[in-house]
Amino acid sequence: MAENPIRFGIIGCAEIARKVARAITLAPNSTLSAIGSRSIDKARRFAAQNGFPDSVKIYGSYDAVLDDPSVDAVYVPLPTSLHVRWAVSAAERKKHVLLEKPTALNVADLDLILDACRSSGVQFMDGTMWMHHPRTQMMKEALSDTTRFGQLRSIHSTSTYAAAKEFLENDIRVKPDMDALGALGDAGWYCIRAILWATDYQLPKIVAAFPAVDFNQRGVILSCGSSLRWEDNKVATFHCSFLAHESMDLNLYGNVGSLRLWDFIIPYEETSAFFSLTSGADFSELHLGWTNKPEEVRVASPLPQEALMVQEFARLVMSIRDFRCGPDPEWPQISRRTQLVLDAVKKSIELGFKPVEL
Structure with a gap:
């Protein structure tokens, strides 16, 4: 693992989150820091079923993950109808956003997410792994x-x-x-x-x-x-x-x-x-x-391609954190055109x- 890796939180225990959690552990510049669900019991079961180490914090709310200062970026695998609320909330709390596809119900909703990321200076990428x-x-x-x-x-x-x-x-x-x-x-x-x-x-x-x-x-x-x-x-x-x-x-x-x-x-x-x-x-x-x-x-x-996705996203986040670069605008533009x-x-x-x- 790279020194000072990007620390990920996951909000939601969807099936796809299992795959991305594994990808986070495989990517050399990333580490899994926290998992959150609306139910603490569900979050604990998810952590146990996927063999998360004891160092991963387990929360019974999405807000708790977003408020955790040890989380640099969040992966959001929630239903599409919840993307605006939680992706915007993550961006407003300076968390970089890796958002599952489809990104939004329509481009107007996606623009709310992208505007929040742009205003907060955080990286956005959607989860199109291939x-x-x-x-x-x-x-x-x-x-x-x-x-x-x-x-x-x-x-x-x-x-x-x-x-x-x-x-x-x-x-x-x-x-x-x-x-x-x-x-x-x-x-x-x-x-x-x-x-x-x-x-x-x-x-x-x-x-x-x-x-x-x-x-x-x-x-x-x-x-x-x-x-x-x-x-x-x-x-x-x-x-x-x-x-x-x-x-x-x-x-x-x-x-x-x-x-x-x-x-x-x-x-x-x-x-x-x-x-x-x-x-x-x-x-x-x-x-x-x-x-x-x-x-x-x-x-x-x-x-695996999902680990390469996480690695690339973490590399962009590192460039913002360590070298004060701006977020890469290409990925938001690609999402918006899609x-x-x-x-x-x-x-x-x-x-x-x-x-x-x-």
């Missing part, structure tokens, strides 16, 4: 190779899983008062982020949801998709769902090559990942096969699938 895997940077380099990939022309992404009956009836992601964005916020966030990442975060000109949406009885989206179009006629589509078998596909097509992967959100393996790159392919004589086959590009990862597109998809659905201009 962006921190070394494979992601390797793919970006492949996309920028005009000889092998060319100009990006189209993108397709999916994020789906067939949720069990218990999930569909009781999970917070299907409750309108907790996570009203449903599958669009939970799974669609990944698709939208991947599309924006591929386009260097250029916002599309037109967003149009597909006229095929599944809602539950409470009006929460269980499955949906959308098309996106840019001014240069680049296009993208995505599909997200709680009702279809596991998929995490990302397909990128240039005018010279194509790049594909099937596990972009959670790699098949923790220590390495791969993507498929095809360049200059054509059909052989009589169209009996292909002239060029896909190349598998494999990338090793020194740490939220803007998500809002546009939701608006298109509400308008009867009419195109929405950004």
